Amino acid sequence: MTPSDPAGFGTRAVHAGQRPDPSTGAIMTPVYQTSTYVQHAPDVHQGYDYARVGNPTRTALEQNLASLEGAAHGVAFASGVAGIDAILRRLRPGDHVVSTSDLYGGTYRLMRQVHEPMGVGFTFVDLASPDALAEAMTDATKLVWIETPTNPLLRIYDVEALAAVARERDVAVAVDNTFASPYLQRPLALGADLVLHSTTKYLGGHSDVIGGAVLTSDDGWAEHLRFQIKAVGAAPAPLDCFLLLRSTKTLHLRMERHCANARAVADFLRGHDAVARVLYPGFEDHPGHEVAARQMRDFGGMVSLVLADDTVETAVRFMQSTRLFSLAESLGGVESLVSHPASMTHGSIPADVRRAAGLPDGLVRLSVGVEDEGDLIADLNRALAALAEPALVG
Ligand code: PLP
Numbered sequence: 001m002t003p004s005d006p007a008g009f010g011t012r013a014v015h016a017g018q019r020p021d022p023s024t025g026a027i028m029t030p031v032y033q034t035s036t037y038v039q040h041a042p043d044v045h046q047g048y049d050y051a052r053v054g055n056p057t058r059t060a061l062e063q064n065l066a067s068l069e070g071a072a073h074g075v076a077f078a079s080g081v082a083g084i085d086a087i088l089r090r091l092r093p094g095d096h097v098v099s100t101s102d103l104y105g106g107t108y109r110l111m112r113q114v115h116e117p118m119g120v121g122f123t124f125v126d127l128a129s130p131d132a133l134a135e136a137m138t139d140a141t142k143l144v145w146i147e148t149p150t151n152p153l154l155r156i157y158d159v160e161a162l163a164a165v166a167r168e169r170d171v172a173v174a175v176d177n178t179f180a181s182p183y184l185q186r187p188l189a190l191g192a193d194l195v196l197h198s199t200t201k202y203l204g205g206h207s208d209v210i211g212g213a214v215l216t217s218d219d220g221w222a223e224h225l226r227f228q229i230k231a232v233g234a235a236p237a238p239l240d241c242f243l244l245l246r247s248t249k250t251l252h253l254r255m256e257r258h259c260a261n262a263r264a265v266a267d268f269l270r271g272h273d274a275v276a277r278v279l280y281p282g283f284e285d286h287p288g289h290e291v292a293a294r295q296m297r298d299f300g301g302m303v304s305l306v307l308a309d310d311t312v313e314t315a316v317r318f319m320q321s322t323r324l325f326s327l328a329e330s331l332g333g334v335e336s337l338v339s340h341p342a343s344m345t346h347g348s349i350p351a352d353v354r355r356a357a358g359l360p361d362g363l364v365r366l367s368v369g370v371e372d373e374g375d376l377i378a379d380l381n382r383a384l385a386a387l388a389e390p391a392l393v394g
Contacts (some may be wrong), residue, residue, distance in 0.1 A: 009183060010253075011052070013069060013248050013252055014379050016068070017059070017060040017064035017065075017067065017245075018060050018063075020110070023170050024062075028126065029056070029057055029060040029242070030242075031239050031241075031242045032238050033238050033239065034159060034238075035051045040210075045168075050264060051235070051238075052229070052233055053235075055133070055235075055241070056115060057238040057298065058235070058236060058241045059077050060204075060245055061236075061244050061248075062076050065182075065197070065248070068183075068248065068276065069186060070186055070188050070205070071216055071217050072219075073216050073217065073219075073222035073329055074214075075213065075215075075225040076154055076212070076235075076236045076244075078234045078235060078240075078243060079198070080196065080211070083197070083198075084107055084110055084176075084212075087112060087143070087196065087214060088111070088115045088120065089224075089232070090142075090221075091115070091120045091142055091284035092225050093118065093119025094140055095119075096120070096137075096141045096142065097123070097141070097143045098123050098125060098127075098136045098143075098145070098150070099123070099147075100124070100145065100147050100155070101125055101357045102150040102151070103176070105197075105348045107145075107147070108124075108218040108348065108349050110344075111145075121140065123136045124357070126358075127162055128155070128287070130161045130165045133165045135325075137166075139202060141171050142171060143177070144162065144163075144166045144171055145174050146175045147160060147175075147178075148279060149281055149302065151178075151302075151341075151345065152302075152363060153357075153358060154279045154286075154300075155288055156286070156288025157291070158295070159175055159185075159187050159190040159192055163192055164191060172194065174192065174193065175194070176196045176197075176198075177196065177197055177253055178197050178198045178201050178332070179201075179302055180296055181203060182195075183252050184255060184296045184300060185296045188216070188217060190295060193216060194216045194218075195214065196212070196213075197212060198215045199211035199213050200331030201330065201333075202251065202254070202301070202332035203247060203248055204243065204247050204330075204332070204333070205250070205332060205334060205373075206243075206369065206377070208334035209243045209247075212241075255298070257366060257370040258300070259299060260300060260373070261301065261370065261373050262300060262302065262366075264372075265366065265368050266278050267286075268377045272285070273308065274307060274308050274384040274387050274388070275306070275308060276306045276307060276310060278303065279304040280303045281296075281299045281300065302365065302366065302367060302368070303365075303368060304341075304363055304364065304365045305366070306362055306363055306364070307362060307364065307366045309387070310362040311362055312340070312361050312362055315362045315363070315364050316340065317386070318384065318387060319388075321383035322382075323382075325338040325379060325380070326338070329344050329345055330367070333369065334370045335369045336367060336369035336371060337366060337367040338367075340364060340366075341359065341363055342359065342361045342362075345365075346359065
């Protein structure tokens with residue numbers, strides 16, 4: 001199936017990139033667990049010469065993900081940050097990047113601690129308006145990095161409007177689409193040049209794989225990314241590609257349930273006295289609601305909240321009181337998770353930078369899974385009720 005294939009999302013999720021194994025008829029693409037491939041003569045082979053460079057299970061995954069994002073090319077990586085690193089490696093000393101100020105802590109760490117020392121400049125801004133982007137760009141700007149919805153504040157950025165500003169100056173736009181998944185949002189159709197996924201999250205969906213992928217329709221970027229896999233070697237393992245391929249077949253079904261559960265959880269939390277603020281783009285008074293309604297199919301499975309007693313201690317007590325929501329990093333799996341960004345996923349961002357970006361120390365992030373809605377709400381209700389009880393000392 002090609003990017004222009006008219007088949008619906010669910011059909012492409014199940015079939016794109018895959019066909020029954022020609023030698024056995026196996027309906028699932030096998031795990032090609034091999035490091036090398038026998039050649040007929042030196043450099044005469046069937047398209048694969050060495051497994052760091054390519055593997056048929058990986059090819060199937062790359063074609064599947066490319067189809068879901070409407071891209072001509074897909075390149076799979078060993079992790080999401082490996083994919084981000086591969087993108088940034090196209091920049092040279094003196095080049096400049098404008099990035100959203102609220103973003104995954106590991107992306108910030110990679111930019112500031114790995115690529116900045118190599119001479120690339122970064123400016124982190126709230127890209128709420130296209131003017132903010134125009135002001136932040138310099139003659140040296142080569143890339144705009146957009147995360148939307150953002151991790152963990154669930155801010156929404158208008159990809160189409162920002163891409164139009166970048167295009168005027170011939171600057172590439174990359175969108176981290178991890179929080180939305182291609183089922184909810186397709187950045188390439190909105191004018192982005194590159195889409196990054198931590199496939200560890202919704203695409204994997206079962207909390208059992210670390211992976212990443214970059215999707216693009218730009219031949220030059222695709223060549224650069226494939227060269228990075230070959231030269232730097234952050235290639236995903238065949239079994240991980242197989243697990244991801246199995247997962248993407250149900251992406252549309254899982255996302256529907258994640259979204260429905262997240263809405264129910266957000267509505268419940270908003271009505272609870274022990275909760276001061278709920279961040280969820282599905283609320284009509286969320287500042288990004290109108291853009292989210294336009295560029296996303298639904299509002300996603302993530303909900304962040306600030307408790308009425310906004311202290312780290314109370315947030316920790318709350319997170320330790322839930323039973324179905326497990327206290328863990330990561331998101332997008334079928335199991336509901338609760339986390340404390342300031343000390344976990346975003347701990348690598350200095351406290352003053354975090355606060356300046358609007359991230360409260362007591363913020364709690366929920367990845368709402370696909371369990372039964374009533375059970376999830378009962379779990380949160382019990383944990384919130386426990387906050388009213390006196391804390392155990394000692
Ligand atoms: N992008 C976002 C939005 C993330 O949340 C994460 C990880 O949490 C990453 C990228 C990095 O992905 P990985 O952990 O697969 O390297």
